[in-house]
Every structure is written in structure tokens, then in C-alpha cells.
Amino acid sequence: MFTIDAHLDLSMNALEWNRDLQQSVMAIRNREAGMNDKPDRAKGTVAFPELRKGNIGLVVATQIARFVAPDNKLPGWHSPEQAWAQTQGQLAWYKAMEDAGEMVMIKDKAGLDKHLLLWNNGTPNDHKPIGYISSLEGADSLVTVQHLERAYNNGLRAVGPAHYGPGRYANGTDATGHLNEQGRLLLKEMERLNIILDATHLCDDAFWDAMDLFNGHIWASHNNCRALVDHNRQFSDDMIKVLIEKGAVIGGALDAWMMVPGWIRGKSLPAEMNCTLDRMVDHMDHICQLAGNTLHIGIGSDLDGAYGREQSPADLDTIADLQTIPGLLTKRGYTATDIENIMHGNWVRFLRNAWSK
Incomplete structure (x- = not known):
């Protein structure tokens, strides 16, 4: 079945992990054999041949570069200008892949x-060619709000204002605090340019601010449910309900610690924790129960988002294995129409509505 994946960090893998995504996953793993600079070396799951094998013909592909202040211990760039330059390098890689x-x-x-x-x-x-919609994960690299229009003219169509920790426009996962003045101006400019707001990673304070302020199109590219895994990275039922009211689609993520409770990063193993693709379906099903329908869920795998098979579902070897999801949904009683909605239809409907003019 044709499949859309609403969150892949392709350029990050290409430029920071130095992975040639034109090669197969196995070829990339073989080249990384013996490397230990990152915990997911030789365990990647995403490359162009496997996307084609899995009939995953459209993805939301990120640019990502965090700014970090001197007291911020997260990895990132020491000035917004450096972060901007990093995202422009990532854009250049996407353009090179278009040329190829x-x-x-x-x-x-x-x-x-x-x-x-x-x-x-x-x-x-x-x-x-694999279609890609350009998305910015974390807005720190926008040196000023005015840089957003420049990015839009270069093809940017979605922005998540925050990522992890404190941000220049909004605070994200594991942080707290309301949108600052620049964050509010950013949302106004996004609305003017018809850029999709990605609610993923917004801390609770910023999330509710954004829901009150933003009148454009909203999705959550890769997010699971706090009711099943209790962490601020996940959405509470109240957050899910307001997203449903606003017509959002929420993409199920495949990072193991977001799928099963009690996961200890660097220690837990997928098979031992019963972390399988069925656990993502649990999160999807929870959202469907809140919505009363299947119109607000999709896939936003985040595979190879700084982790690999060591932190992915045990029954997934490469991204092509997303094609096992329809069978899992069938076993739960989902209809053929439901499954088409989940695998691609909801994202297509959302985009056609957002881009109707």
C-alpha cells in the first residue's frame, strides 16, 4: 500500500552521520561496521532503496539545527547564524538529491x-523520485522572524517551533515556559505564509499558547500518547482532543522509549520490552478512541532519528517493514478504508486542504 511517512531526518543522517542514502541499508551498515562514535552505528533502518521497496513514496523531511546557550548542555550550535548555515547545508543536500x-x-x-x-x-x-515536503524541526536556526519568508521561498512548508530543551522561539521537550514574544511573532508569520504548524515537541505551556494563537493548519508529525507512556514528550488526552478539534493529523512515532513504558535508553532492548509495531498501533488506537474515527492518525516514524535498530520495534529491520502495519490494523478490526486513511489518506487530505488555494 502506498505509504506516507511524516517525519524523517534524512539530511541529518546524510550530513552528520555521513550516510549515503542512495546506497541500501545493508551497504550503509556494512560501511559502518566497527564504528562506535554513535550508538546507532551499523544499525540504521532508512535509505532510498528501502523507501522504494516499502512503497513509501512521500515523506516529510527535516532540516534541523539547534542553538545552545553557554549554560545549555544539549548538543547544538553556538550562534543562530551557525544553525542557519547548517540548515542551508541540509537544504543543499536535498537539492543535490533532486539533481540525482x-x-x-x-x-x-x-x-x-x-x-x-x-x-x-x-x-x-x-x-x-521520493517526494519530500520540507519541514524545520525546531525554529532556532531562523536568525530572525524575517528569515522564515526566505525559507518559505526555498520550499519550507512546515515548522515545529521547538525541539528538545529551551529554544529561541519556544521551549520544547523536558523544558517549560510560555511562548516568548518572538515565538508569538513567528506564529503570526507562519499563518501569513500558510506554513503548517507542527505541534510536536512543544512543551505544555507553549503548546496551549500555540493552540490559542495560531489559526492556520496544524499537525503533529511524530507524537504518541501520554496515557500509555507518561512523559512530557507525549500528548495528554486533552492535548489530543484539541488537536482533533483543529483537524490535525498525528503521526505515530517508532522511537522505542516513546512506545513502551519503563524503557531505559542505552540499556533496554526491544524484544525484552515487547516493543513491536503493535505497540505503535496501541497509541494510534488510543487516538482513534478519543476521536471516534480514524481520520486523525498516520505514520511519522522518526526512524533513524539519532537511534537505530537498538531503539526501534523488534519486528522492524528496515523502514520497508512499515508495510506490515496494514496487517496489524486488520487484526484489530480496522476496515480497508480505515487502513488507507492511516497509511496515506489522512496526510493527503490534510495537505490538499492546507494547499487548496
Whole structure:
């Protein structure tokens, strides 16, 4: 089944992990054998051949670069200008992949519809470009609010104002605090440019501020449920309900610690914790019960988001294994229409609505 993945850090993997995503996952693993600079070396799951094998023809692909103040111990860049330069390097990589015929940027309804026709024309996927919607994960790299229009003109279509910790516009996971004045101006500019707000990673204070202030289109590209795994990174039921009211789609994430309670990063193992793709379906099902329908969930895997197989579902070897999800949903009683909604239809409907003009 044609599949959309609403969150992949492709450029980060290419430039910071130095992975040639034109090669197969196995070739990348073989090249990384014996490397230990990162815990996920030789355990990656994402590359272009496996995306095509899994019929994953459209992704939301990130640019990401955090600014860190001197007292912030998270990894990141020491000035907004450095962070901006990093995201521009990431954009250059995406453009290089377009030149190589590997990818194509999708930034409007006409481009979306043309791409969907290509990927559903019944011919093999071997040489089809993978469509990507450009998203900024964490807004720290926007040196000023005015940089947002420059990024929009370069194809940016979604922004998550925060990532982990304190941010220049909004605070994120494991932080607290309301939107600052620049964050409020950022939301106004996003609304003016018709840029999608990605609510993922907003701390609770900033989340509720954004829900009150932002009148544009909202999604949550990769988020699970606090009711099942109690952590501020997840959405509470009240947060999920307001997202449903606003027409959002929420992408199920496959980072193990977000899927099962009690996960200890660096120690727990997926099989021992019964962390399987079915656990993501648990989170999806919880959202469906709150919504009363299947119109607000999709996939936003975040695979290879600074982790690999050591922190992914035990029954997933590569991203191509997302194709086992329809079978899991069928076993739960989901209809064929429900499954199509989850695998791609909800994201397509959302985008067509957001880009209707």
C-alpha cells in the first residue's frame, strides 16, 4: 500500500552521520561496521532503496539545527547564524538529491497530485523520485522572524517551533515556559505564509499558547500518547482532543522509549520490552478512541532519528517493514478504508486542504 511517512531526518543522517542514502541499508551498515562514535552505528533502518521497496513514496523531511546557550548542555550550535548555515547545508543536500533524480520537492497541491499519480501508476518504484515536503524541526536556526519568508521561498512548508530543551522561539521537550514574544511573532508569520504548524515537541505551556494563537493548519508529525507512556514528550488526552478539534493529523512515532513504558535508553532492548509495531498501533488506537474515527492518525516514524535498530520495534529491520502495519490494523478490526486513511489518506487530505488555494 502506498505509504506516507511524516517525519524523517534524512539530511541529518546524510550530513552528520555521513550516510549515503542512495546506497541500501545493508551497504550503509556494512560501511559502518566497527564504528562506535554513535550508538546507532551499523544499525540504521532508512535509505532510498528501502523507501522504494516499502512503497513509501512521500515523506516529510527535516532540516534541523539547534542553538545552545553557554549554560545549555544539549548538543547544538553556538550562534543562530551557525544553525542557519547548517540548515542551508541540509537544504543543499536535498537539492543535490533532486539533481540525482532521487527526490523531488513537493510544495503545492498541483505537485502533490502529480506525484501521487506517478507513485500509483502501477509501474515499479525502482527509479521513481521520493517526494519530500520540507519541514524545520525546531525554529532556532531562523536568525530572525524575517528569515522564515526566505525559507518559505526555498520550499519550507512546515515548522515545529521547538525541539528538545529551551529554544529561541519556544521551549520544547523536558523544558517549560510560555511562548516568548518572538515565538508569538513567528506564529503570526507562519499563518501569513500558510506554513503548517507542527505541534510536536512543544512543551505544555507553549503548546496551549500555540493552540490559542495560531489559526492556520496544524499537525503533529511524530507524537504518541501520554496515557500509555507518561512523559512530557507525549500528548495528554486533552492535548489530543484539541488537536482533533483543529483537524490535525498525528503521526505515530517508532522511537522505542516513546512506545513502551519503563524503557531505559542505552540499556533496554526491544524484544525484552515487547516493543513491536503493535505497540505503535496501541497509541494510534488510543487516538482513534478519543476521536471516534480514524481520520486523525498516520505514520511519522522518526526512524533513524539519532537511534537505530537498538531503539526501534523488534519486528522492524528496515523502514520497508512499515508495510506490515496494514496487517496489524486488520487484526484489530480496522476496515480497508480505515487502513488507507492511516497509511496515506489522512496526510493527503490534510495537505490538499492546507494547499487548496
